[in-house]
Amino acid sequence: MLKTLLDLFVSFFKIGLFGFGGGYAMISLIQNELNNHGWLSMEEFVNIIAVAEMTPGPIAINSGTYVGYKVSGLAGSVVATLAVVVPSFILVLLLSLFYDKVRRSDYIIKLLQYLRPILIALVLAAAVFVARTSIIxxxxxxxxxxxxxxxxxxxxxxxxxxxxxxxxxxxxxx
Amino acid sequence: MRDKVVKLAKIFSIFFRIGLFTFGGGFAMIPLIRRELVDKQGWIDEERFIDAILVTQTVPGAVAINLSIFFGYRLLGLAGAVVAAFAVALPSFLIILGFASFFNNFAGHSLVDNIFKGIRPAIVGLILYGGFQLSKSIKWTGSLVLITVLALLATSVLNISPVIIILLVLLITLIDHLLRGRRIIPDKGIQVVKEGQDAENIA
Known part of the structure; x- marks a missing residue:
């Protein structure tokens, strides 16, 4: 039980930490983690994406809550949801502290330029992945x-x- | 102290509402946040607001969560950040819990299965269209197309983790930054976000 909660935390922490671009770009990342642990059938994950589209709230949060609940009940859903948010929390607070230095920084602007095509690739990869389970x-x-x-x-x-x-x-x- | 509690309660109710009414997440919530924080409360001015949108994109994580933490912190420090993040995530948490118990009872029911059989391909369409919209913010060059195709093949064919690819991008950006210094490629996406006010600096 504790081991499962820890696994959930680590996986969703990773998703929060590397999920640049949010939304669709995070789907590949989440799918990767789910696959590694066998927590959800891919069909079920696509259903969650559908539910995330119909209900308010980010896909990352929705998946965290659902997967956590499915794997170890209410405790799991709290842990996984928290784990997704914690990296954002730390990084955004750091960002706020150095806000005035960062907001015009060349590195940040460059990073956005380099990331954007990669984010598109990740969005397309998500489409490919969803197509595999849904185009029947x-x-x-x-x-x-x-x-x-x-x-x-x-x-x-x-x-x-x-x-x-x-x-x-x-x-x-x- | 009393003022602080009142303001926290206000932050909670604003971000709870934002979390409750933003369908499609992320960027869809920007107009809603602007109306609440800039127009209605006057807590943040327009220029800072646009800067914040730009800056929070550089941080990983759900856009909605990042924006809430950022504005919560600006408004009332650490307590504001915690309350805003909690409030914005709470509606989707509760809704998904409800859905999870519903789905445990109804999975395997043939009507529900058929409905989802129809919905799943629609998700492919929504994601593809999202990618298409995003691609409009890029000035495409041959090498950018190549990078995109390679990254796509790496994730969907070779099953390389997106984490590795993103770490690689961070590294390449850093090397490029150290080697080439301040030279920046003009980028129409960012200029649009900044509404031209800084266009000359970027170009």
Whole structure:
């Protein structure tokens, strides 16, 4: 039990520490940790991403809470959620202390430039990973294409996209 | 002391609300924070706000959490930071706990399974589109495309941990910084964020 809690803490601490760019860019990182420990089936993880999209709050927090709960109940969910936040906490406080030096620093600006293409690669890697567990037949390919079309051509809200996709799922597979 | 408690309570209620109403997380919450802290309370001025958005992006972690900690600290020191972070995370924590117990009971139910069968491919579309939006903030060159493709192959084909790749980027940036000093490549993304006020410094 204690060992599991410690594992949860270390994994989600790592996710918090290296999760630059937040959101989609963190999915690959989380998936990597989940895979190493076998905590969640990949299908279940994609379901969590879906829930994270439909509910308020960052994906990292949502996954931490869910995985922690699944692996060792309420204690696990508290530990994993805290672990994701702690690195941000320490780093943002440090940043606040050196704020005036840092905010115009060349290193920071350069780091953002170098990181951005990598973050895009991580977002695409997340798409590849999710596609592997969710593109199972012609219907699912169709759903991806329709979603891309709607997002590009209309101002549809992501929550609406998910609701429509859920209804299509119930109809197509029912 | 009383003032401090009142302000803490206010910070809690503001960030709890922000945590409760930001769907899609991260950058979606920026307008909401601006309205609360800049327009309504007048606790932070516009320029500092824009700087903060830029600076917090350089720190790993969820954007929503980072912003809350940053502003919480600015407003009321360590206590403010703790309260803001706690308040912003609390709604999603409670919602996911509820969902987890729901899902334990309903997984395997065929209607729920079918609904998620439809939702999962939609997530692929949402992520791809997110990547496309992000890619617009970059001035693409041949070498940047190459780096992106290599990083993508490294993670999705070779299964190299993103941690390694990010550590590599930090290292390369540091070496480049030490070798080439202050020379900075012009970057339209950052200029947009800074709304031109510092464009000449960056270019």
């Amino acid at each position: 037949d012609f219907n699912s390919v169709l759903i991806v294409l329709v979603v891309l079309f709607l997002l590009h051509k209309t101002k549809i809200h992501p929550v609406m996209v998910i609701i429509l996709a859920g209804v299509s799922g119930a109809l197509l597979y029912g």
